[in-house]
Amino acid sequence: MDEYKACNLDYFPENILIDVLSFLSVREVVRAGRVCKRWKRLVKDQRLWRLVDLTTWKGVTSRILWLLLRQYLGCGLRCLRLRGLLLSARGGTFLSESWLKALSTKCPRLSKLYLLHADLRGLPSCQLLPPSLQILELRGCELPREFFNQTSPASSQETPEATSSVGAQQKIRDQKGKGQASPSGIGIDTLVLNNVPSFTDQHLQSLTTWERLRRLELRDTFRVTANGLRSSAAKEGVCGVEGLSRLKFLEIGITGRQGYQLQMASLGLGAGWLGLEELSLGGKEVGPGLLCASRLKDLKCLCLWACTLSKMQIVRSCRMLRGLRQLEFLDVIFQPPQCPPVVEGEGGGGAGEEQDNDEAAGGDNSNDENRTLDANDPIPSLRRSLAALLPSCTVVFTNCSVQINPD
Numbered sequence: 001m002d003e004y005k006a007c008n009l010d011y012f013p014e015n016i017l018i019d020v021l022s023f024l025s026v027r028e029v030v031r032a033g034r035v036c037k038r039w040k041r042l043v044k045d046q047r048l049w050r051l052v053d054l055t056t057w058k059g060v061t062s063r064i065l066w067l068l069l070r071q072y073l074g075c076g077l078r079c080l081r082l083r084g085l086l087l088s089a090r091g092g093t094f095l096s097e098s099w100l101k102a103l104s105t106k107c108p109r110l111s112k113l114y115l116l117h118a119d120l121r122g123l124p125s126c127q128l129l130p131p132s133l134q135i136l137e138l139r140g141c142e143l144p145r146e147f148f149n150q151t152s153p154a155s156s157q158e159t160p161e162a163t164s165s166v167g168a169q170q171k172i173r174d175q176k177g178k179g180q181a182s183p184s185g186i187g188i189d190t191l192v193l194n195n196v197p198s199f200t201d202q203h204l205q206s207l208t209t210w211e212r213l214r215r216l217e218l219r220d221t222f223r224v225t226a227n228g229l230r231s232s233a234a235k236e237g238v239c240g241v242e243g244l245s246r247l248k249f250l251e252i253g254i255t256g257r258q259g260y261q262l263q264m265a266s267l268g269l270g271a272g273w274l275g276l277e278e279l280s281l282g283g284k285e286v287g288p289g290l291l292c293a294s295r296l297k298d299l300k301c302l303c304l305w306a307c308t309l310s311k312m313q314i315v316r317s318c319r320m321l322r323g324l325r326q327l328e329f330l331d332v333i334f335q336p337p338q339c340p341p342v343v344e345g346e347g348g349g350g351a352g353e354e355q356d357n358d359e360a361a362g363g364d365n366s367n368d369e370n371r372t373l374d375a376n377d378p379i380p381s382l383r384r385s386l387a388a389l390l391p392s393c394t395v396v397f398t399n400c401s402v403q404i405n406p407d
Contacts, residue, residue: 228265
């Protein structure tokens, strides 16, 4: 027993100590480095700094960021999550150009950056971000107008005629036609915007200059309109495909801010979108988005989330989506089937809809037990209807429920 009493952490191998320290937060890891010289050396191991989450550390200032960058962050950093001072009473500058440049130099493998409540209006362009970034996620941030613009180093030496909006667009078309990309081009392929009220159609149009953008998620971006989405869609132009031509995944969802003027940006999909294979619609954008989804010829996957739908609405929309391969319902509330009262002499009024339901379900509603089950839970009947309409499509229900009729 005396041998076990004498044991302490000094007898553990360094690999085990690093695994133990990996369960601590960033603030606790920094404090652990003050214990002894050995721990001070261990906390600087890059295995502890692969995924750095500073969103739970309240009061992080630029001084703390410089301290972490100089002493701890290095080539092992892969993902960085930061909370800004936008909602803080102190305010002040959070991300500076000099810190971002130092981050790019010292952390050349940083691939994902998450910013929460950050005021980015002090940065002229997103080109100041590390060039190794592949995923950029902004939540509750403020953006300048020219933040997503992509400019080449030689743009400052061009003539005023070439720097105009028409001249810039013509130059972009010429580069695309020749297959040349800007040497300082933005390498981000996934952009997530969640509750960014300053994101407008102008920002969306600036994204058309990004050569590698393949995934775009717009959640609660209330200033994006149908015209802005229509002008940015990939379509045939004079010099080939224009717009967001490389985009494969698009998500549009409005779930917050009750009473805010609804723009129904998903109506912009009605003009079509070349190459778009996956579409995700949520909240108030599901209804107008389903009306326009049939114009997407290359669509293979469709996800509907956080909305209320009826079986008839889904069946009518899916009749035009014969090429669909996956249909997913996430947090969807299904309306129960309504049975209107039958008036004498008007018994055949609803025969058309009933016949459509029978044809969509493949004639399986003839069984009385199935009819009783469908009346209580429309999901099984919806699954059979979709199986008849889209035989090669996989239907997934996740956390779905049926609305209870108070009557």
